[in-house]
Amino acid sequence: MTDKFISIEGIAKRYSGAGGATTTVFENLWLSMARGEFACVIGHSGCGKTTVLNILAGLDAPSEGAVIVDGQAISGTSLDRAVIFQSHALLPWRTVLGNVSYAVSSKWRSWDRAKVKAHAQTFIDLVGLTGSEHKRPSELSGGMKQRVGIARALSITPKMMLMDEPFSALDALTRGTLQDEVRRICLETGQTAFMITHDVDEAIYLADKIFLMTNGPGAVLAEVVENPLPRDRGRTDLHRHPLYYALRNHIIDFLVTRSKTFAAETPDHDPRNVPLVHVGKPELTIASDAKPEPSREASWPGLSRPSTSS
Amino acid sequence: MSTSLRLRAGLVSIVLLAAFLGIWHLATRSTGTTTTMSPEYAKLMGLTATQGKSAMPGPLDVGAKLWEHLKRPFYDNGPNDKGLGIQLAYSIARVGTGYLLAVLVAIPLGFLIGMSPLLSKALDPFIQVLKPISPLAWMPLALYTIKDSSVSAIFVIFICSIWPMLLNTVFGVASVRKEWVNVARTLEVGTVRRAFTVILPAAAPTILTGMRISIGIAWLVIVAAEMLVGGTGIGYFVWNEWNNLSITNVIIAILLIGVVGMLLDQILARFTRMVTFPE
Structure with missing residues (x-):
C-alpha cells in the first residue's frame, strides 16, 4: 500500500451488556484506502458495517484503536467527511435549497446569503434537481430526496464521502439512475468514497475494492476483493464482462457460506494483513485452491486465488 | 364533496342548537301555579310565586340580557358593577x-x-x-x-x-x-x-x-x-x-x-x- 489516505488501525467496538458481559461486535479491524478510491463493504446484518462507517464519520468512537484520515487521527465529526444517510435525513421543515444551504453555511460561516445560495444551487443542478429548489422534502419522491442528500454531502466539498446503504430504500430503476450519478460524480471529482451495501451488483458496479466482512459478533474483515472490471464499465453491459460472474460468484459464495465458516476455516487469519483477492478468469484459476465441489465448478464457480498484497 | 359535507354538518349544528334552545324555552315557560297573597308578601316572594314564572331564565331572557351587556361592555359603576x-x-x-x-x-x-x-x-x-x-x-x-x-x-x-x-x-x-x-x-x-x-x-x-x-x-x-x-x-x-x-x-x-x-x-x-x- 503506497498511499494510505484512510487507515483504520486495529479498531474494536464493544458494548457492555447486562451483568457485566461485553459483546464484541468486531475487534482488531485494519483497513486502508487510497485517495480517490471507491470502496464498498459487504456483509450480513449485525457484522458492524454501520458501526465502522459511524466511526469513520466520527459519530461513534471505537472502544480501541484509531482511524487516520489524511495523516491525522480523527476525533469526532468533521466537515471533511460527508455522510449520506440511508434514510436521507433531510430536515423536513427546510426546502431543498434550505437543506443544501444549511450544509454550505455550516462549512463557510462567513459567506453571505447570496454566495451560499449560489454555491448550493450549483450542487442542486449537479444532481439534476433544478426547478425543485423550493420544494419541501415531503413533496419529493424517494429518489429525489436521496439526490438532495447527495447534493448536501457534495456541497461541502468533502475529502471523502461515507454512504450507509444510500439506495436500499429506493426502487430498482431509481437506484440504477442514482448509481450512475454517484459513479459519474465520484469519477469526475476524484472523490474518495466508502459505501455500505447489501447489493452485490451495486458493489461490483461502483467499487474499486470490495471489503468482505464475516458474520458478527466478533466479525472480521475477511478479504479485500479487487474489482477486475475496467474503469469505464457501464451499468448496462456490466454482466457481459468475462470476469463479472467470477467476481459475483466469489462474493455470493462468501456471503452464503464462507462468511459463517471463515473463522473456523482460517485460524491463521491475520487481521493486519487481510488477503487482497484478484478474481481471475475461471479457466486461468488453479483448481486446487477451491473446495472440491464438482457440481459448482461445472458452472462458473467464481474461483479465486487469494494472494497477500505486499 | 367536502363543501357539501361542511354544509350538511353546519345544518345539523344549527338544528341541534335550535332544538336545544326550543327545549330550554319550553322547560322554562311560565307554567307554575300562582297563589294569591297579600301584595306585600308577594313582593318578598318574587315572580316565581306570584306569576308562576320559572326561577330559571329562558333563552329569551338570557338573550336580552346578553344584548344589554354587549351594548355596554366596558362600563364601570364601582367595584361590584363593571362591564x-x-x-x-x-x-x-x-x-x-x-x-x-x-x-x-x-x-x-x-x-x-x-x-x-x-x-x-x-x-x-x-x-x-x-x-x-x-x-x-x-x-x-x-x-x-x-x-x-x-x-x-x-x-x-x-x-x-x-x-x-x-x-x-x-x-x-x-x-x-x-x-x-x-x-x-x-x-x-x-x-x-x-x-x-x-x-x-x-x-x-x-x-x-x-x-x-x-x-x-x-x-x-x-x-x-x-x-x-x-x-x-x-x-x-x-x-x-x-x-x-x-x-x-x-x-x-x-x-x-x-x-x-x-x-x-x-x-x-x-x-x-x-x-x-x-x-
Whole structure:
C-alpha cells in the first residue's frame, strides 16, 4: 500500500451488556484506502458495517484503536467527511435549497446569503434537481430526496464521502439512475468514497475494492476483493464482462457460506494483513485452491486465488 | 364533496342548537301555579310565586340580557358593577401574564432537561411530585408569601400552566430524530446553533401542543382562582352574580368563558399549524 489516505488501525467496538458481559461486535479491524478510491463493504446484518462507517464519520468512537484520515487521527465529526444517510435525513421543515444551504453555511460561516445560495444551487443542478429548489422534502419522491442528500454531502466539498446503504430504500430503476450519478460524480471529482451495501451488483458496479466482512459478533474483515472490471464499465453491459460472474460468484459464495465458516476455516487469519483477492478468469484459476465441489465448478464457480498484497 | 359535507354538518349544528334552545324555552315557560297573597308578601316572594314564572331564565331572557351587556361592555359603576368586557380583560390579562412567565421558564428549562440525561433524571422526582398538585392548593401559600391577591392569582396560573409545557418540551427535545442531530454533528454545527436550527424546529410541534394544553388549563383555573381571590375578573363576576341570585348573568358568563376559551385554543392551534412540518 503506497498511499494510505484512510487507515483504520486495529479498531474494536464493544458494548457492555447486562451483568457485566461485553459483546464484541468486531475487534482488531485494519483497513486502508487510497485517495480517490471507491470502496464498498459487504456483509450480513449485525457484522458492524454501520458501526465502522459511524466511526469513520466520527459519530461513534471505537472502544480501541484509531482511524487516520489524511495523516491525522480523527476525533469526532468533521466537515471533511460527508455522510449520506440511508434514510436521507433531510430536515423536513427546510426546502431543498434550505437543506443544501444549511450544509454550505455550516462549512463557510462567513459567506453571505447570496454566495451560499449560489454555491448550493450549483450542487442542486449537479444532481439534476433544478426547478425543485423550493420544494419541501415531503413533496419529493424517494429518489429525489436521496439526490438532495447527495447534493448536501457534495456541497461541502468533502475529502471523502461515507454512504450507509444510500439506495436500499429506493426502487430498482431509481437506484440504477442514482448509481450512475454517484459513479459519474465520484469519477469526475476524484472523490474518495466508502459505501455500505447489501447489493452485490451495486458493489461490483461502483467499487474499486470490495471489503468482505464475516458474520458478527466478533466479525472480521475477511478479504479485500479487487474489482477486475475496467474503469469505464457501464451499468448496462456490466454482466457481459468475462470476469463479472467470477467476481459475483466469489462474493455470493462468501456471503452464503464462507462468511459463517471463515473463522473456523482460517485460524491463521491475520487481521493486519487481510488477503487482497484478484478474481481471475475461471479457466486461468488453479483448481486446487477451491473446495472440491464438482457440481459448482461445472458452472462458473467464481474461483479465486487469494494472494497477500505486499 | 367536502363543501357539501361542511354544509350538511353546519345544518345539523344549527338544528341541534335550535332544538336545544326550543327545549330550554319550553322547560322554562311560565307554567307554575300562582297563589294569591297579600301584595306585600308577594313582593318578598318574587315572580316565581306570584306569576308562576320559572326561577330559571329562558333563552329569551338570557338573550336580552346578553344584548344589554354587549351594548355596554366596558362600563364601570364601582367595584361590584363593571362591564363584562372589563371583567374578561382582567381575566385574560392574568392568564396572559402567568402563562407568558410559564413559557419563559418552561421552554428553556425543558430544553435543558431534554438535552441533558443527568438533569432529566435528577429533576424527574420533583416534577413527578409537583405536577399532580392542584394549582389552587398553592393559593394559601401564595397569598401568605406574596401578600397580594392579584399577583397570587397570576402565580397560580403560572404554576398550573408550566407542567404541560415543560413535559412536552422535554419530550419533544429528547425525541428529536437521531439522524437530524447526526446531520448537524457531521456538519460540525455547534451546540447553540444546533439547538436553534435543528432541535427547536424539530421539537416545535410538540412544544406548541404543550402550550395549547397549558392555555386551556390556565383558562380553566383562572375562573376558580378569581372566585377565591375576588375583586375583578370573570370568575369573580360569576360568584358575585350567584350572590346576587342573577342566574341570567351566570349563564351569560358561562357562555363567554366558553367562547374566550375556544378563541385562546384556536390561536394556539394556528401557531401549532404554522410550525408543523409534513414528513
